[in-house]
Amino acid sequence: MSSPAAAETAQPDILSVEGLTVAFETDDGPLTVVDGVSFGLQAGRTTGMVGESGSGKSVSALALLGLLPPNGRVAAGRAMYRGADLLALPADRLRPLRGDRIAMIFQEPMTALNPVFSIGDQIAEVLQIHQRLPRGEAWERAVGMLRRVGIPDPATRALAYPHQLSGGMRQRAVIAMALACGPDILIADEATTALDATVQAQILELMTDLQRQYGMAVLFISHDLGVVSALADDVVVLYAGRVMECAPASAFFGRPMHPYSQGMLETLPSLTPPGHDLPTIPGTPPDLARLPGGCRFAPRCPRAAEDCRAAEPPLTETRAGSRAACIRPGPDWDPAEDPT
Numbered sequence: 001m002s003s004p005a006a007a008e009t010a011q012p013d014i015l016s017v018e019g020l021t022v023a024f025e026t027d028d029g030p031l032t033v034v035d036g037v038s039f040g041l042q043a044g045r046t047t048g049m050v051g052e053s054g055s056g057k058s059v060s061a062l063a064l065l066g067l068l069p070p071n072g073r074v075a076a077g078r079a080m081y082r083g084a085d086l087l088a089l090p091a092d093r094l095r096p097l098r099g100d101r102i103a104m105i106f107q108e109p110m111t112a113l114n115p116v117f118s119i120g121d122q123i124a125e126v127l128q129i130h131q132r133l134p135r136g137e138a139w140e141r142a143v144g145m146l147r148r149v150g151i152p153d154p155a156t157r158a159l160a161y162p163h164q165l166s167g168g169m170r171q172r173a174v175i176a177m178a179l180a181c182g183p184d185i186l187i188a189d190e191a192t193t194a195l196d197a198t199v200q201a202q203i204l205e206l207m208t209d210l211q212r213q214y215g216m217a218v219l220f221i222s223h224d225l226g227v228v229s230a231l232a233d234d235v236v237v238l239y240a241g242r243v244m245e246c247a248p249a250s251a252f253f254g255r256p257m258h259p260y261s262q263g264m265l266e267t268l269p270s271l272t273p274p275g276h277d278l279p280t281i282p283g284t285p286p287d288l289a290r291l292p293g294g295c296r297f298a299p300r301c302p303r304a305a306e307d308c309r310a311a312e313p314p315l316t317e318t319r320a321g322s323r324a325a326c327i328r329p330g331p332d333w334d335p336a337e338d339p340t
């Protein structure tokens with residue numbers, strides 16, 4: 001599926017995800033937690049992925065990278081990257097792409113860092129493995145990357161072990177490692193959530209600068225709509241494992257089409273300052289093992305009517321470049337005029 005931006009600019013997607021479906025084996029049988037998710041990423045653009053806790057953001061990212069936990073499996077879908085379907089690639093062909101062409105940053109930097117090696121060693125090793133650089137050159141490049149991400153005195157800091165750095169410096173080191181090979185795609189899953197506001201702002205600025213320099217596509221997963229509004233070119237909204245809306249950020253934040261998006265944005269006090277967690281709208285997400293029939297948002301939707309419960313609404317174009325999974329989308333819905 002092409003991204004909203006593709007409609008705006010006719011630039012092809014670097015990653016095109018179609019119908020991604022992930023199921024987990026649980027004690028109560030198989031559970032589908034990501035259900036037919038489609039979106040596209042484009043070079044030089046950031047796609048913000050938002051949704052309540054448990055909506056399937058991390059599982060979607062992990063599935064793309066072949067990193068699902070042992071009880072998880074991709075049940076359906078395609079993720080086309082440079083002519084190859086990432087979801088169908090054998091592990092030995094996916095592994096070399098990971099960390100080289102497709103990089104990732106997670107919330108907790110220590111998950112990406114090995115406590116017993118210096119950060120310089122770890123970045124140099126990535127370059128030695130993926131780019132086959134000789135040791136000396138890899139070390140030089142590692143120090144250069146640490147300088148680029150704003151680590152002071154990088155030649156000395158390269159010798160430091162992860163525990164000798166602050167949380168913010170550690171996340172910078174992880175970003176340096178993720179970007180060392182000049183990836184096409186960066187997946188950042190709550191990458192700044194654990195950092196205090198000042199450090200978070202610095203890291204976000206750094207990511208924007210680096211994206212401008214490298215022109216990579218970024219999938220930015222976050223609870224924080226303020227950050228997403230500041231950073232994203234496009235937005236994908238997940239709810240209980242499905243895409244509810246997929247639109248250019250300006251359209252999404254200006255005139256959201258899906259009632260779920262509208263509910264989120266209405267309760268958000270102000271979009272500009274980062275630091276606003278995803279606002280809570282009345283009700284709770286459905287139990288994935290006991291989904292309601294039809295639209296899974298219906299139990300919380302102020303527009304829900306009988307026809308919403310008949311079938312799951314497909315993601316349908318609502319205006320150029322935007323799609324919503326709703327049979328009654330739009331910003332101008334008036335309950336008094338609804339025929340149902």
Ligand SMILES: Nc1ncnc2c1ncn2[C@@H]1O[C@H](COP(=O)(O)OP(=O)(O)OP(=O)(O)O)[C@@H](O)[C@H]1O
Pocket residue numbers: 024025026033051052053054055056057058059060069071072223288
């Ligand atoms: N190993 C697992 N076995 C069974 N269910 C799992 C497993 N891992 C995740 N899930 C379920 O998959 C669903 C999606 O989880 P996911 O971690 O993708 O949510 P998320 O959108 O990233 O949430 P958060 O915002 O809290 O990070 C959740 O219902 C979660 O409980």
Ligand code: SF4
Pocket residue numbers: 258259260295296297298299301302303304305308313325326327328329
């Ligand atoms: S399909 Fe119906 S219940 Fe679902 S979001 Fe649209 S109006 Fe609400």
Ligand SMILES: [Mg+2]
Pocket residue numbers: 057058059189
């Ligand atoms: Mg998550």
